[in-house]
Structures are given as C-alpha cells and as structure tokens.
Amino acid sequence: MMSNWQGWLYVAAVLIPLAAFTVELLFIRQLKRLNAYIATAAIATSFVLSMIGLISAVPSLLAAHHAPSAGKVEGEGKVDAEGDVVKTAEHGASEHHGGPHAPPFAWTGGFDWVALGGGIAQPSDSLTGAASPPTKPLVIPIQIRIDGLSAIMFAMVTFIATLVHLYSMGYMSDDPRYPRFFTYLSLFCFSMLALLASANIFMVFMSWELVGVCSYLLIGFWYEEKKNGDAANKAFIANRVGDVGMLVGLGLIWAYFGTFNIADINGGTIQEHGHAVSYGMSDPGLRDSIGRMTPASAGEVVSVKMPVVNGSETTLVTRKIPYWILVVAGLGIFAGCVGKSAQFPLHVWLPDAMAGPTPVSALIHAATMVAAGVYLVGRFFPLFTDGVLLYIAYTGGLTLLIAATIALVQTDYKKVLAYSTVSQLGFMMLGLGVGGWAAGLFHLITHAFFKALLFLGAGSVYHSVHTYEMPKLGGLLKKMPITAWTMLIATLAISGVPFFSGFYSKDAILANSLFFIRQRPEHLALFILPAVGAMLTAFYMFRMWFLLFAGEPRKAESHGHKAHGHGHDHDHGHDDHGSPVDHAHESGPLMAWPLLALAVPAVIAGYPWFVFPLSGEPVLEQLLAAVQPVGAVELGNSHMLAFGASLLIATAGIGGAAAFYYPGKIKRFEAANAAKRFGPVYNLFVHKWYFDEIYDALLIKPTLALGRGIAWFDKTFVDGIVNASAGLTLAVSKFEGFFDAYVVDGVVGLTSRLVYLLGDWGRMLQTGRLRNYLAILALAVVGLFAGVFYWIRPTP
C-alpha cells in the first residue's frame, strides 16, 4: 500500500516541470541560457522523486506478485491481479488514501475541475413529471492515480528526459533559440508526466493533446525550412485524426459509464453486504473462459456494475451498455493510440517528425510520447473487447512488418531509427493485443532505453559529420568509439541478442503470441508477423551499424560501398573534397555521458534476478505483472519457450546483415544486386508503401478541394441568393419606381399637364391689349346672354 507522502512525491514530480516551464517562458529574455539549467534541474528533481517513489513501491509490488492469487494459472487470464480494487471514485475529496480494500499499490487524489448539471429539479427519466430531489452534479475531476505501471513509467520517462536534457545542453548549444528549446522541453515533461499520472481518461486526453503540441513545436523547431513546418503540421494533424477517435471513445464512455475514471471502469471487487462483488469491466460475468469479452449475441446489451459514491459508502449501480458501444468506444480509444504511437494507418507522421532536433527525436519520438499510445492501451486494457484486442494485435502486426520493410532500404540513418521505432511500437501493440499485457509494456520500457540510446548516438554522429546519409559514412568506429560501442550495445539489444534487455522483452512478446496461437490457431499470422519482423529488425539494425561504423570511410564517389546507390545519384558531385568522416570526432562529455548512462539499462533492464541460466522471470516483468488487469495473460517463467525461436531469429537477421554489409575481405552478397532482383518490392519499400501519395490523393487533396468548393459555393450560391434577393428587391423597387413615375405619377402628371396647358392657353388671353379685352368681354357678354336665354327661358 502506498501512503500519502509517496503520492505527493508524484504530484511534485509532475508540477515541478510545469513551474520550470512557467518561469522559463515568462523570463526567457532575462534568463537566456539559464533556461537550460532550470529545465534540467527540474526534470532531474522529478527523476529523483520518481525513483524514491518506485523504490519504496518495489517491495509491495513484488509481494503482490508472489502472493498466491487465483487466476494466475497459466493459460487462464488472471481474474484480477490487483486483488480487491475498490473505491477510487472519490470525487471532490482533496486526497484519498487507500482504504482497507485498496489495491496493493495505488494512490489516488484529486479535486473537482468542473461540476455541472447539479440542481436539475425534475430529471424526466421517470417521465412522470413528479417532483424529485435535484440531481447531484456530474463531475469532471482532476485526479492523479499512481500504481505500479505509472511508477515504473515515471522512473523511465524522467530518467531518459534528464539525460536528454543534459545531452541537449551540448547538442543544441550553438542554436540561437537554445532557451526556447528548453522551455518546450519543460512543457513536454510536464505534459508527459501528467499523462502518466492521470486517473481519468479526460485528463489523459488533455495531456495527450498537450504532448502533441509540444511535439508539434519541437518538430517545427527549425521552422525556417518549410519541410520542417510541414512535418510539424503533419504530425499534429495525423494525431488529431486519432484524437477524434479518442473523443468518440471519451464521449461514449462518459455517456454510457457516467464517469471518466479509468480505475472505476476497469473495475475490481468491492465488499457489498459482506461478500466480494466484482464490478466494472472486471466483472467475470462479462467474460468468457479465457478472460476475453465476447458478445453472447450481436445486439447484446451488457449490464455493467459501476460504483457510485454516496457520502462515505460506495454502492454499485447497474448501467446498460449495448455491446457495440463498448466496441466503438474501445476502437475510439485505440484510434487515439494509433495516432500517438504511429501505428498503421497513421504511422506516416513519425518518420517525418525526424525533422526535429535529434534529442527531441530520442525523447519524444522514440522513448516516451510515442509510447503513450501503448501505455494507454495497457492502462485501459479491460475496456477492450475480444474483437478490439484482435484488431489491436493485427494493427501491431501489420505496422511492425510495414515499418520494418521500409527500414530495410532507408539510407538516412535517422529514418532507419524512425521506422524501427514504428516497428517496435507495433511489437508492443501486438503483445498487448494477444493478451501479453506485461510483455507489451515490458518491451515499452526496454525499448525506451535502447531506442533513446540509438537516437542520441545518431545525434552524436550527426553532430560530428553533419549528414544523415549512410552511403557517405562508414568507418566511424575509430573516430567515435564511445558512440560506436554504445550504439552497438543498443543494436544488440534491439536485435534480441541474449543478455541484452531487448532479448527478454521481445522474447516475452513472442512467447505470448505463441501461446495465443496455440489457443486460437486461426490467428497464426500473429506469430509469423512478429517473428519475421524481429528478423528484419536484426537485419536492418546491423546494416545500419555496419554502414556507419564498420570498415573504412566511403568516398562520396565510390559506388561499391553504397547500399542502394542507384537511387541516390544526386548525392554525388557535391562533395569532391572527400568524406564527411574525415573531420569526424567524438562528441563532448555532455553528449557522451548520457550515452554511457543509457547503455546500462539498455543491457540490464530486462534481467531476471539471476542472469544465468537464462530462465528467470525478468524483474521488470514481475513488477508489471503485479498490477496487470483482468484479461491479461501471464506466462511467468514459461516464456523462455520462445527462447529458441528468438535466438534463431536474431542470428538469422544479424547474419544476413553481416553477409550483405560487413566490409570484410571475404566475398559477400551485394545489396544492390538484391535490390535489382526484387525491383518492384524494393520500390514499394523505398516509396514507403506509397502511403503519403495515397493519403495526399485520397484525403488531403479532396479535403482542400472540398474547402475550395465550399468557399466557391458560399460565394456563388449562399451569398448569391442574398445578393440576388437584394438585386430582386432593387429591381422590384425600380419597377415600382417606373410604375410610380409613369403610371401613378403619369396620371397626376397628365392632370397637371392639362391644367398647365389650359393655363398656358389661358395665358394667351392676357395680351395686355385693351381691344382684345374688350372683344373678349363682348364675346363673353354675348355668350352669357345667349346661355341665359337658352337655359333660363322665361316660362310661357
């Protein structure tokens, strides 16, 4: 059980980088290069706090793991490894320490962020309209929850982040935006740690987007180059596509479970009326014999018991959730993970993200942020139904294969590492998908160490030679021994060579998929894909190492040593002054020491208590297994069954690479010939399976065209109607004006014209001549008399 002080350690570990970020941002002009020290000190403090937390937790984790627990039978999913997990849904409490039924190791605390919807007088659910007491508000809390998984993740993330900070002080030292770089890093550290600490999926989503924006800012750090800005946009938007899925998951979870709390949804057991009752998704009633969640019928509505806290007592309330909602919600959450962890089909952003500074690639795009997707799948594991888990497994399998094939033919060593990352994340997803919860997350941790090491090594190489093109390099072993040897360690680890960390974790995944296909032989591909992928990994990683470090420096002109020279003829001619390797040198201590420091866990992170005879269960896996959720399969020591396969795979891969690329004297295979022989396949790989082209043609161009179409429609039609109606009104009023002028006014005008004419005519009478007047007078008198005598005739 974890006590409060440990919880507060983690609160501090999260908030210290935030404080550092705030200071760095506000005083960036005053602090200048001091920003680097502040950022590094902050993350180092977080690391120390995380380590204290982890070390204090290890005994209870191990105890929990070794405690005899039902369901730890091989082949059957553990019913509930956490023992009895209860009462984490304490909204409004400022903090909460585990009660008598708390899990072996979990600390939850938080407060209400938003509480709305309270005081609605008549919820009309009853439809009766009868008065009922007002509702309690629906709460979105800010809560952190630290359990074994997050404690381990904290230690890993803060360790790598600290080293990357130190390394960056060397790597970025000449950059004019050096202070800004560290400001971004601090924001990233805060967001990433907040993500790990989040107790609810809403907070996960918030930090999820925040790490995304840090990634965006850092990929586009050298934004003067348009391609860097493009890469940043691509990363953010690909992530947003995934995040839409995540929002869908969030919305459905909130509407149907009535809470965001991950632990509540994952469930556990609670004491009700003296006996233990399972609730949430841990309810065995929802699961079949192997712990998987399958529907009884297509349109099934599942009853899930959810805890509701009323004052001090927790009661269970049944919620009706259609099975398809669970599937869609699971797929939605996974879509977010697909975006963040660069899985097929959203993997396209990660290789482009290498446009960012290399320390960023190491920290964000290899070790931590991109692994967040895997972490979340692990975190929310019980939510995923059988179909969703299979989808996850196949996504991982497909991703690892696609990425590995592309990595085979890259000439840019940073791109090789990028595709390798995508591929390894696929491994983890596959591991989780086949139920190997501890295995997948174990690989996450080991991979973080050796992949960060590889990237930092790559950065060290670049810092020295200023090119990413492998055909121009070679023979760096003598010039950069520390970089070369540490990278060799990491390469051995990722290739799955025994006694290096990657071997243990990859073996665990292979064992899990082997176990899975024994249960369900129809999914044989889920073993073949990772087996082939692992072999390809060993191949391309050693290809990279040989091309970079082995042999002699290649002259730019020499075709012989180029792997696939014919595709890159444009590289020639620029540098007749020899190889960039000529001026290579080992990097300074700020960059070399982090390499050495990372090499240690890259070797030992996977070790069992006793390294020989290669059979113990790795310590890290044991720690993880102590907190594994329902539905996960734990193989214990037995996963050494896959040992033979792993060894064979690694040997084949490394041997192949040596045969093609080791610059020895003996006759070897020519990569260029192979490329020629398999032309179409080779082209497919070189063009990254044409994903960018397809997306551009099918998604981006049509969207932009739709935008232009709508803008046109808006201008022409919607606004056209407005203008037309205005025009019509104008026309009507013109017509009316015409009518008014010529008809209505015409009558008036005619009358007046007549009067005028009469008057005008009458004017003629007024001549001013006396004789005319007299004549008229005479005429008038005659006329008058004539009239009088005609009408007023004297009566006879």
Added chain:
Amino acid sequence: MFSDDLLLSLLWVIPLVGSLITLAIPKRAEAAIKGFALGVTLVTAALGVAAFAQYTGASTKAVASAPLQERAEKNVVPASNLPTSGISDTAPGDLVIRHPWIPYFNIQYYLGLDGISLSLILLTGLVSVLSCLASFSIDKQVKGYFSLFLLLTASMMGVFLALDMFLFYVFFEVMLLPMYFLIAIWGGENREYAAIKFLLYTLFGSVFILVAILMLYFWTGDGTATLYQLAANAPPDMAVVGAGPQRAAPKLPDGAVVPQEIFSAHSFDAVKLARVAAETSYYGPTAQNWIFMLFLIGFLVKLPSFPFHTWLPDAHVQAPTPISMILAGVLLKIGGYGLVRLAWPLAPAGAYYFSYFVAALGVFSILYGALAAMAQTDFKKLVAYSSVSHMGYVTLGLAVMNLVNDPRYYAYGINGAMFMQIAHGITSTGMFFLVGVIYERAHTRDLNKLGGLWNVMPIYGAVSFLIFFGSMGLPGLCGFVAEVFVILAAFNYDITLAVLAAAAVILTAGYVLWTLQRVFLGRNDHYKGLPDLSIREMIIAAPLVILTVVLGVWPNLILDWMSPSVTNVVNQVVKSPTARSYMQAAPPAVTRISPEVLPR
C-alpha cells in the same frame, strides 16, 4: 454601493452620455476625444465589474444571485401604471429593476442580470475597452468615430440588460445604426456594400424576432388551454399578465358566452412569459414551434449560422480592426444570447421539437465554416469563417436536448455553448486584433504573401500562437473547454452528429496550423525590420492572453456563477409540460441507468 437602478441604468447610460459629450469636444482635440472615450469604456467596464462583485460577493450573493425569476417576481410594477410613481426598488440589491415605461402596452423599463447576461456584460466591458485602445490608430473623423463607438457600446450593454422584450428590441435595433456607420465610413475599399449588407441582413433577421415577440404578446391560447384555466399553476402575479385592456367576452348569436375567454398574454416580460411557457401549456405545441422558429431564424442571422452567415465575412473584411473585434467579440454573442435567453425558455417545446434539426444545423455550420476557412487566402476572411465554425458549437450545445436519459449532460451542452460564447469572444477578439496588427505593418492580409514573421516579430508570434491555439481548442486554453463540453454532451444526444462534430477538430487544426505556418513559419526577407508589438498593443493583447490561459485551466472562474443560471434554463425546459409530452411520446430505446439511482 449603488442601488440597482443606478448600477444597471448607468451601465448603458454612461456610454450613451459619453457618446453625446464626445460630440461636444472640439474636433481638433483628437487626443482628448480618444482619452475621454477610453475613460468612458473603462468606467463602463468597471460598472460591469461592480455588478459582478455584487452578484458574487459573499454578503450580497444571496440576494443578487437568486434565480432570476425569483428576483423578478419580487420587483412588482406599481399598479398605478404611471411612469412617475414607480421609482422605488422593492428588492434592493438584487440586480433587477422594473418600472412602467409605456403602461398602455404594458411595456416596462425592465433590466436585470443573471449569470448568463453578466458573463456577457463583463465580456462587453472588456472588449470595448480593448477595441477602444485599438481604435487609437484611427485618424479619420475621430470625433464621429468615437461618438458612434460609445453609442454602440451603450446599445450592446442595453441588449444584455433588457428583460422586457420590447426594450430588448429597441436596443437591438439601435445597435445597428452606429455599426452601419462605423463600417460604412471607416471601413475598407468595399465598405459601403458590406455595411448595407450588414444592416439589411440584420434588419431582415430582426423582423422575425419582432414577429415572435408580438406573437407571444398577442397569443390567445391555442384553444386547449388558457391562462385562466391554468391559474392554479400560474405565477402568483399572473393577474398582471392579463392586465391591460381586456376585451369583453364575446357572445355567440344565441346569447351564450364563449366558454374560453379570449385573452392575450399582453406582456413583453421575458421572465414571466418564460415561466408561463415552462409551467403551463398556454403556448401549445403549434405556437411554440412558430415562436421558436421565428426566434431561431432571427438570432441565427446574428450568430451567424449557415445559411445566414454571408454578411459576416464581408462585414469583417471591410470593418476597421477595432470594429471587427467588437463584431466578433460581442455582436455575434447577441445571437447566442438571444437563443438562450428568449428562444429556448420562451418556447421550450418548440426547441425540443426542432432540436435535431438545430443540432444538425450546428454541426453543419461547424464543418462548413471550417472547410470554407481552409480555402481562404485573406487572413481576415479566414478568421471570419472560423467564427462561423465556432458559433456552430453554440447552436449544437443548445440543441443537444436529451432530457430523458440524464438531463445533466444537457447542462454541459448549454454551459459549453455559453462558454464558447465567452471563449470565442476572447480568442476571436484577439485574432482580429492580431490580423489588424499585421495589416497595419505589412499592408496585406494575403496569406500567400505573408510568412516568416515569427523571426521578425517574436512576441507577436508567441501571442498569435497562443490565441490561435486557444481558438483551435488546445487543452489548457479556453476554446477547449467549450468545444469538449459541447461535443461530450452531444454524445448523449446523437452519436452520428457527435462524431461529425468531433471530426471537425481535424479541420480546425488543419486551417489553424496551415495559417500559422503561412504567416509565421518559414523565411521571408521581405518583412525584415517590421516592429514587434508596441506597448499599447501589448496592453491590448495581455488580458486576452491571460484570459485564454486562465479560463482554459480554470473554467470554474466563470462556470461557478454562470452555471446556476444555465441550470435554471435547463429546469425550465425540463419542466415544460408541452416538451414533456414529446418526451413521453418517444421514450429512449435503452435506458442506460434506472432513474431512481441517479445521484441526487
């Protein structure tokens, strides 16, 4: 501190008087005019803050923030019906005042504040101060400009204060006049077209509002129920509703009295009529549908929502920067305010009946505005279309009326809509200001010609990134809270619409990031040496930046005091017997949680 009379009246009288005094300042004294106008807006904003202090202050809260209906009913208009007789505030300190104005038509001088209007009063105060500061660069007919500016401020304040619909309508119409001139005289090259379009379009919309108001006023019951029959249910002072020139009961040819007395509500009192609509079935389904649609169209023009939005891009592009800030920051909010203050409470059943249509319209506006924004090359037009997109969330949030399966989600919807009003008020004010800043320096708004500005103007770049990210809905910034509340609430209403609304965040990210890239990233020697933000500009940007962050991190700063008023609106809709009859007619397919166990 102040009496209600003084406080509420001063909120609109001070800028009005300021507007008149401005006319008396000599034309040459431009600095004096600018300073004076700034002073007036500052005082107005301070009065808003004073009202806020009274509304939330520990000692005054109990009286001042009780439900608006409760407070309104304590302020009874004196029976004498003489305008001179009623200058006594029967309930001091409750931020409501009522006096007879045109007694014959039962028109009152009736002002009041609740959380919803108060949030917008504060926003108006802030935006008018900031846009007044931004107006300092105006150098053409300064006197006329600031006089009209203050008149505009007065009428905006009045709109948010008025609870008598006639008074509301007067303020609503008065607002058009200064806006018209401000665009038509101080605008861009095509200003006259834009100004007349704005004027006529808004007038067109207000006709619908007027008809709805008159319909409420003259409605005689739909033959199934009258106020008299419902007297048992009716508000205590329902007599006042029926007061005024009552017609004698008509007699049929055989001498029998018509059984249901012909009678009309005969009131412009928005609060009371809302209560009638919520608690009686006086306004039957048909009447409510009509009233709702009329209000809806009228206010959608103002909001604006598709298909009534095309005045907005023109008005924005042509209006001078400070007027764009007001237009986006406050004027659009009047549309949303009208919906939440009038359309929904006065016709809850109509709102419920049309909710799917309105929600779909909201989603369509979101997508349509975002796509249209993506295709713009004029920076200002792009921001204008983004407003159309964001205002779609307001419509959507108001319309996600699943009241049967846990109405608490609907409270999130309306709160999200109102929060969007505030958040958009802050970010769009900021965005138009930022566009103005670059236009003043680079003399172009063409996105294809801009670029590389971050290196040239680093502070400007940082502020822009923050404000645009806030608008994009990045967590930790204010736009996120609004968007996510609305989208989440939508999932409780209709999954398809919710998914579409959620998908819009991709488009939003697309156009925002693409814009930022075209303006700030890259390299551009053409604009080397442009000055960064001046002190005055930083003073304008600072509150917007701070609020964008603070409201995103701590939305309770607003929600704490705004949401009870929103809950009142939800309650009115939930209670409405007419709306309830719809709910009974179509119960949900799956009751997710049995109602007895909803947390009380």
